Amino acid sequence: MKRRDFLAAGSVALVGVMLAPQLLAATQEKPLQILALVFDDYETLDLHGPVEMLGHMKNVQIKLVGAKSIIRSYQGPRVVTDVSMEQVTPCDLFIVPGGLGTRSLVEDATLLSWLNAQAAVSNKVFSICTGSALLAKAGVLDGVSATTNKMAYQWVMSLSNKVHWQPSARWVDEGKFLTSSGVSAGTDAALFYVRQLRGDDEARRIERLTEYHWNDDSAKDPYAVEI
Known part of the structure; x- marks a missing residue:
């Protein structure tokens, strides 16, 4: 895996991966740093729904991280990554989408190890759909609802009996971890995060701007399952 030129400057080791020291310092002027994982056969709306909502906040910087430079979504369109998985990147919000690609990635030991390290340097971890499968298999969600x-x-x-799985929830917020149900639920949860971070007025502004009908009740889960 080739290191990106813009990431080649000085770095320090952390948990078997590399940590860029210039990304450690956070100031009030620094944009909200959002990092999103992408992998082949990720579900398009899992990622781009939340990114649409989050990207309408002011002073936000969103970057994609992946194992290679060009990633193909399940629906076909490709995206270009900004950050290499050769290092971890401190961020305010780390997004993990789902999709059919997660079915094989739950057995990828290198990815799971990186997820553990990346989650450790992320202020909040946000999964959509089966993105939670990757986090669960990596042990990131142990003891978490x-x-x-x-x-x-x-x-x-x-994949894990250490997670407190919730069969009826549009999304679950538990401190550092925000996990959402299938596909479009991620967009609802993203607006919840906006409200949590910037207030209800900002979330409603973005809802109106995007002409999106927000399900703002995490307990309203029309696709809940019976256990």
Whole structure:
């Protein structure tokens, strides 16, 4: 894996990966740093729905991180990554989308180790759909209440019995961790994060701007499953 030129300058080791020291210092003037994982066969709306909402906040910087420079979504369109997975990147919000690509990635030891290290330097970790499967298999969600895509609920739940899986929740917020149900639920949870961070007026402004009908009730889960 080739290191990006703009990331080649000085770095220090952290948990087997590299940490860029210039990214450690946060100031009031510094933009809100959002980092989103992408991988082949990620679900397009899982990522781009939340990014649409979050990107309408002022003073926000969103970057994509992946194992290679060009990543193909499940629906076909490709994206270009900004950051290499050869290092971890301190951020305010780390997004982990889901999609069919997670089915094989739950067995990727290198990715799971990186997820553990990346979560440690992220102020908040936000999964959409089966992105929670990756976090669960990496042990990131041990002891945490979380949810996932209800159509894949049994599979995701089978990956870890250390997570307090919630069968009826549009999203679950527990301190550092925000996990959402399937696909469009991530957009609802993203607006919840906006409200949590910047207030209800800002969340409603973005809802109106995007002409999106926000399900703002995390307990209102029309796709809940019975256990």
